[in-house]
Amino acid sequence: MSRYTPDPALDLVLERTIPVAPDRVWAAWTEPELLMQWFTPAPWKTVAAELDLRPGGRCVTTMESPEGDRYPNAGCYLQVEPNQLLVFTSVMGEDFRPAAPANGAGGLPFTARIEIEPAADGGTRYRAIAMHAEEGACKQHADMGFADGWGAALDQLVALMS
Amino acid sequence: MSRYTPDPALDLVLERTIPVAPDRVWAAWTEPELLMQWFTPAPWKTVAAELDLRPGGRCVTTMESPEGDRYPNAGCYLQVEPNQLLVFTSVMGEDFRPAAPANGAGGLPFTARIEIEPAADGGTRYRAIAMHAEEGACKQHADMGFADGWGAALDQLVALMS
Numbered sequence: 001m002s003r004y005t006p007d008p009a010l011d012l013v014l015e016r017t018i019p020v021a022p023d024r025v026w027a028a029w030t031e032p033e034l035l036m037q038w039f040t041p042a043p044w045k046t047v048a049a050e051l052d053l054r055p056g057g058r059c060v061t062t063m064e065s066p067e068g069d070r071y072p073n074a075g076c077y078l079q080v081e082p083n084q085l086l087v088f089t090s091v092m093g094e095d096f097r098p099a100a101p102a103n104g105a106g107g108l109p110f111t112a113r114i115e116i117e118p119a120a121d122g123g124t125r126y127r128a129i130a131m132h133a134e135e136g137a138c139k140q141h142a143d144m145g146f147a148d149g150w151g152a153a154l155d156q157l158v159a160l161m162s
Numbered sequence: 163m164s165r166y167t168p169d170p171a172l173d174l175v176l177e178r179t180i181p182v183a184p185d186r187v188w189a190a191w192t193e194p195e196l197l198m199q200w201f202t203p204a205p206w207k208t209v210a211a212e213l214d215l216r217p218g219g220r221c222v223t224t225m226e227s228p229e230g231d232r233y234p235n236a237g238c239y240l241q242v243e244p245n246q247l248l249v250f251t252s253v254m255g256e257d258f259r260p261a262a263p264a265n266g267a268g269g270l271p272f273t274a275r276i277e278i279e280p281a282a283d284g285g286t287r288y289r290a291i292a293m294h295a296e297e298g299a300c301k302q303h304a305d306m307g308f309a310d311g312w313g314a315a316l317d318q319l320v321a322l323m324s
Contacts, residue, residue, distance in 0.1 A: 004257060055217065055241060078240065078258050079217060091253050091260045095166060096240050098253045098271040100295040109260040133262040
C-alpha cells in the first residue's frame, strides 16, 4: 500500500485500532450482505448494496431513513488492494465516467481512502480518510457529522465482525 | 486490457489504425519530452508536461496560444497498463482528490481512455475515447472541435513517431 499524508485543510480522518482482523475488515467493506449490516448508523439502514469490486467498478449503496425514504449513493472504485486498501469516489460512476450532479456528486464530492494495516494483537490499524477539493467542502462534511457518523458506523462494524 | 463499449450519447471516439508500434505510441503519451512535441494542434504548443505515471498520479500539461497565453490543464491517471491502456480524468487531481472547479474540472469534466492494440502490420489500432457525465457536456466537447483537434494531434504523433 502506498503511503498517503492527509492534508488537514482538505481531509477528514478517522483513525483507530480495532479488534478485528484485516481480512475481516476487508470482508465487511466488500461483501454486500456484510456491508448492509454496519454501514449506516442506526436508526438509518442500508437496504441495498451493489459492489463491482474492481478499479472502474461501480458501487451503489441505498440508505433508508427511519421514515422509509430511500437515498441511493453511487460511486466508483479506484484502487482495490485486498486486505489493505480500498479507494473510491463519489465524483465518478462506472468505468470512471464523471458523475452527473444528479448522481449526488454535486452535493458533496469526495474521495474515500480506507487503509487497513495489521496491528500487533491480530487486530487492525484502521484509517478512513475523506478527501475534498476545497476547504469549504471539507468543512461542510465535518459539519454534517463525519466524525460521529463514520465513528458510529465503525462501532457497528466492530460489533458485527469481532 | 478490459473491453469498453462506448455510449454514443455520452462518449466521443477517435479510432484509427496508425503506422506506429504500440510501444512508440505509449512513449508518445507518457514521456514528457515526446508528448510536448505532438499533443497540441499547431499553432498552439504544449510548453510543459508533468506526468506522474501511476494510478492516482497527477498529470499537468500547459498549452500556449499563438499569442503566448498559457493554459494549464491538470488531471489524474486512473489506469496505467504499459503499451495497452491509459485512462485519466480532468475531475481529479493528485491521489484521486476531487478537482476544484477552478482546476478546469468545472469547465469540461471528462475521462479519457486511450486504447492501444497491435495491428497486423506492426502498427497500432488506436482508439481514444472521451467520456462525459451528460449529453450536454458531450455535445459541448464535440462542438469545441474534439474530432478535428484530437485528430490533428494524432497526425502530429504519427509524424513524430513513425
